[in-house]
Amino acid sequence: MMNEAPQQDNIHVSLFDMVNALSTALDIINPALDSHQKRTCFIAASLARELGIEGEAYDDIFSAAILHDIGAIALWERLQLLEFEDESPHLHARLGALLLERFEPFRRFSHIVRCHHVQWNHGKNTQFDDQPVPMASHLVYLADRIEVLAQGNDNIIMDAPVIRERVAALSGEHFHPDLVNAFLKISSPESFWLDLMSHKMNDILMEMAPYKTVSLDLEQLARLARFYSLVIDSRSRFTATHSAGVATCATVLAKRIGMSALDTTKVKIAGYLHDLGKLGISNSLIEKPGRLDTTELSRMKTHSYLTFEILSQIHGMSDIASWAASHHERLDGSGYPFHKSGDQLPLGARILCVADVFTALTEDRPYREGMGTERAMAILDEQVATGKLDGQVVSVLRDCLDEIDQARIEAQQKEENDLASFWEMAKEVPESPFLPAT
Ligand SMILES: [Fe+2]
Ligand SMILES: [Fe+2]
Ligand SMILES: [Fe+2]
Known part of the structure; x- marks a missing residue:
């Protein structure tokens, strides 16, 4: 591939x-x-x-x-x-x-x-x-x-x-x-x-602007995107290391699949930025344990569109904006917000979809432990079977499961350490009533 x-x-x-x-x-x-x-x-x-x-x-x-x-x-x-x-x-x-x-x-x-x-x-x-x-x-x-x-x-x-x-x-x-x-x-x-x-x-x-003519090359952009992910992750303890986890999974997948160095870095940046639009979603939804009702779900569904809205204003990163904003699209057209399907979802977007689902299932959250990798893979396999996720990307994930999961855990641990002093200082902030005590 x-x-x-x-x-x-x-x-x-x-x-x-x-x-x-x-x-x-x-x-x-x-x-x-x-x-x-x-x-x-x-x-x-x-x-x-x-x-x-x-x-x-x-x-x-x-x-x-x-x-x-x-x-x-x-x-x-x-x-x-x-x-x-x-x-x-x-x-x-x-x-x-x-x-x-x-x-x-x-x-x-x-x-x-x-x-x-x-x-x-x-x-x-x-x-x-x-x-x-x-x-x-x-x-x-x-x-x-x-x-x-x-x-x-x-x-x-x-x-x-x-x-x-x-x-x-x-x-x-x-x-x-x-x-x-x-x-x-x-x-x-x-x-x-x-x-x-x-x-x-x-x-x-x-x-x-003093730097109106300053442009960032790919490496500088990746470092700035990493900083964005820290800001996004600092929004809520509930999903506090998610962006770093998705970026890492997606990067290893892209490498193993054989994407060029340029595209691999673009996938990494898209991973860091994919949930940027969650900044526009109420914490009461982000931190609600259990299922969202129809009203809440429809609000939640705006977040990947907001990611697109913000990133598409940045000249020179249309691929990244599109891959990042497509992480809830599905190959059978059942995803959101654009209902893209099949060929409309390029490899970068397909990788992001798989990395996002895998990370969401396996990462620990304040109210529950992450799922074991085998159970998570069974869910991913089912989504391949029903035509939602890309079978080749999921099979590469299976081939390198230990490497990818280890890299994800380390990246999320690092993000947690980077945010530790932030949360320590923020603890005088009242907890959201929706976040169960840990
Ligand atoms: Fe102000
Ligand atoms: Fe998302
Ligand atoms: Fe202020």
Whole structure:
């Protein structure tokens, strides 16, 4: 089953597209916060430009702002009733920094995110977590608060003066006076506010992005996708290592089947990203033990479409987007969401389907142990017999069962270790009522 299609040996994907897609994925968790991070980034980048901030300092402000609430993914739903930003403002900031530190290129700005809710307090709040608070954090904090004041406004030109007054009144107290002065300057024309509320925020940010022309090669993309999987897995303890498990199974399958090195890496990336759309699904569904009812199932079925929606906006990775989003399709057309069948499902997608089912059956979950490999294989064989899964892919899985299962266990163990400090810090978050005690 060699893949004989002519091969390029690399692909290039824009770093801005990738970071922007991650920000979009986090926005879908809570539609009420739609584009909050992107609009905060617009304000922060505008402030930085006004203050003459350039080079790496500008890069860091832009990146920190567009991902500043990344640590809230495990909290949003559980704490929104408590208004988490008021009750527990620093927890999500610390969790965000912890995640960002896991990806070397993002480590540089993780501390800005850690401190993004520290108030200026007449210059008294100079330290946070035993480290100096960067001015960039004060800047992101101001941008964040302005965005919250403007959120959902449908007559922004009328209300802008009120927002300007409220921010000015907190100068010196919550916000650094120099930053407030810069804000008052840039927010004087109506165009600032109309840009802020524009539906074309992606284009506006693209123009302001420091790395708009930076592209990632395949290896860099794979490392960033691995970081995405960590973020996706940090959503819920219930499925906390699933993405890493699927990526690993799929990679070994692709290698053993004889895919090219390029396609094998693309399969790995698709594995890391396949459940990206689960960020848009309520934790109460993800963490519900047992069967979902019809209403819940129909909501759950949106997740692979959301994966497609987010990934298909990234230029240069259409194969990856399509393979990742097809992991619930079945060869007989009974899957979802596109009801692709037969030839419409290329090898990459077929591998993802098998890797996803195998991992879901064999991995341990907080409320149950994973199934033994032989029982799992019996289920996979049945799905081959009923025309749902690819027989050749499943037979390669059987041939290399011990190797693949061992690699899966090790990858999931590593993911668990990588997330251990995250969960340790997040334990002050109330458990979902749907997650049984372990
Ligand atoms: Fe925040
Ligand atoms: Fe925020
Ligand atoms: Fe899925």
